[in-house]
Amino acid sequence: MPERSDDSAVTAAPGGAAVTMRGITKRFPGVVANDRIDFEAASGEVHALLGENGAGKSTLSNILTGLYRPDEGEISLYGEQVHFDSPRDALDAGICMVHQHFRLVEPFSVAENVVLGDHRGEGRSFRLRRGAIEQKVDELSAHYGLAVDARARIWQLSVGEQQRVEILKALYRDARILILDEPTAVLTPQEAEVLFVTLREMAAEGRTVIFISHKLHEVMAVADRVTVLRGGRSLGTVLAKDSTTHTLAALMVGRELELGATPAGGVAARAAGEVVLELEHVWAVGERGDPALRDLSMDVRAGEIVAVAGVAGNGQRELAETISGVRSRSGGALRMSGRALRGGDPREAIAAGISYVPEDRLGTGVAPSLSIASNLVLKSYRAPPASHGPLLSLGAIRARAVELISRYSIATPGPASPARLLSGGNLQKVVLAREFSGLPRLLVAASPTRGLDVGAIETVHTYLREAAAAGVGVLLISEDLDEILVLADRIVVMYEGAILGEFEAAGANVAEIGLLMAGARAHDED
């Protein structure tokens, strides 16, 4: 039970309880996602909601934002009981959420997205006053340090930039209560620091910030109080300053974890083999038509993990897409085991032994409405045993799905269940199961742990290490420096489509990497 009686007195919470949820229960077919959860957050505090995937964090926040209705329980805002019939009611009550999967209209501009659905302010007018909205957005982004071009289209933006748009959306509406679902997953440590400053500032203005996360050090860094969820139940609320990462981790997963216990030195013992992937002076054009990769050269050897560090939107996505054939390159050479690839053809890349775990799981990594079994054969359906000639072997496909589901312990009602019903961690397991079972020679993993909980991250890391140990060249693209330091043998830093520096992981200087990620060498002024 939450120790709510004395908490508000301890934390600097001038406004008292902003959100009170009591006895919230929500059942889905086969699961109780929320089981009599009590939750309280005060005005002027950053309140972390901590828990593994499937712990019920998303369900709880979806109830608070009016997306789901609870089966039981009640919600009060500022002491007044409320009942949300739709997300719009919650929005009107001043609750905004930044979802893990962004709710943005891709062909629209940033300013248009910000004003979308806002039926009270600028959005109320029949005529869209672009200039005024863009100016307001510019002011907000300057004030809160959320750098983004108000005129850019969403599809042109990196994931990190898209998140800023989501936060701007909430700020534009002057949300009193802001919920952020795994907000730091797409950010560099420096960017996360900036976000934390923004969040603290918002709290200081008297807003309530609910910060959903499973990254313990972030929770420790930004939160005033922490509510821990596990298996749909609340395990109580604690003060961040009275906790340690270890006590929180133990609460969250119910067991002790080895947090980043394997240093990079441990893997350095692996003998890096021959060169698998070679990029030579590669150029590629990004979505906006400007060069996203500029004269980029690098290589990956068999059995090593090469990590690409960098701030989101510096060409990492284009790098992964170019290697995996989804994007054509405009110049340079790409070789797999010495053999030149034409590029721009995913099938050629697959045949050459390149596996790719895309950053965008739902939509690229899997076809959401298709069954798990179908998604598991997405890349192998062309050959036996999944098909013979033009005909599919449904029995073999199902058998393989059953085997992979059990080997990768994917939590699902069955192989025929649609992929979109899976949680983020299980979805990633489906992608990994498929990509690993293709027996790749090179594995390109783009933000493979983004949005996953500690347990799932550990699993993904284990799989990546195993792949490297089995002689696969692994190219890890990650915005999470901690992850890179834990996993990589070699680190390259990407900035504006080029590689600014390369480090052996053992003895890498984090500060220097961070500076390079910010482009320090390119623009000394920044």
Next chain:
Amino acid sequence: MRIERRLHQPRWLILVVPAVSLVVALIVAGVVLLATGHDPFSTYRELFDAAFLQAGALGQTLTQATPLAFTGLAAAVAFRMRLFNIGGESQLYIGTITAAAAGLFLGGSGGPSALVIGAMVVAGCAGGAMWALIPGILRAFFRTNEIITSLMLNYVAGTLLTYLVFYSESYWRLTTGVNAKVFPTSKPLPNSAIWPGLTIHAQGGILLPLGAGIALLLALVLWLLNSRTRFGFEVQVLGDSVRAGRYAGMRVRRKILAVMALSGAVAGLGGASQVGDFAHAVDGDPNGLQKQYYGYTGIVVAALARYNPLAVVVVAFLIGGLQQAGNTLEGADFPSGLVGVLQGIILFSALGGELLVRYRIRLGRRNPLPAGGAAA
């Protein structure tokens, strides 16, 4: 009252919802009938008789249902990949033109010839496929919206059809004989190009057209193609997420072309059946084939059948019955506008009922939450 998305769709709904929709439609239409001074019950009995029970009714219903089955299948094939081919209408027209050309060119005076009929089938498919490939190529290579291009081509094909018979001395127009001098007529197909039917001895003889049999077989083949082949798998993936398909190494452009061609071929085959089974000539009359709207109705058929080829055949039969009944009912005291209203109400509520399969309506508040909506 609230509308909520269903988390999972019970199987029984798929049967119960259409049945309830029909009942609702009959009640609403009953009010309209009463208001216009008709007895609803006798009208419904007449409707049903006219569609299925009267002498010759089933045969007439099949005449309506056969082209709808083809256009329905054509739409279902393309829509499954979210390729919105609205051009079934014109692909069918072109199918009548090419199939008639094959029949006229090869035809002899003897009985039905398998060779001629086979050639007509091939020609109809080829004609429809080529016509559908125009929007297909535009979509695949220039990212043009296929809804608009295929729709616009319907008008082009309709005008072409009229032109061939009325405004030119084309291969399809009868240019000899007295009649032809007075009024433009299309060249009748030779006997060898007339498709044979299977006569069933009931209701005073029902003619099961060859086209209906082909449609049934085609539905089965398409169903197998969808569910049992690599091709069907790729179409399903691309229909769900083009990005996922491309990432998995599928050739998106090629698939767009193949699916549009297949969809057009199916509609074109409907055109071949139209000339071979029923019209026995190209119908250039702007108020003839072009006013039947088989292509557009086929889209409704496909939607009601949820793009399932086997269900398309069943739905085509029912909608064919509805159309046939409408034709029979129409008369001095039953204006065609009222027939249209009745058909509209039935189709509207059938399609509207689909909403209930995906969403549910909750009456009242089942939650123990006290009503506090006003606070928000």
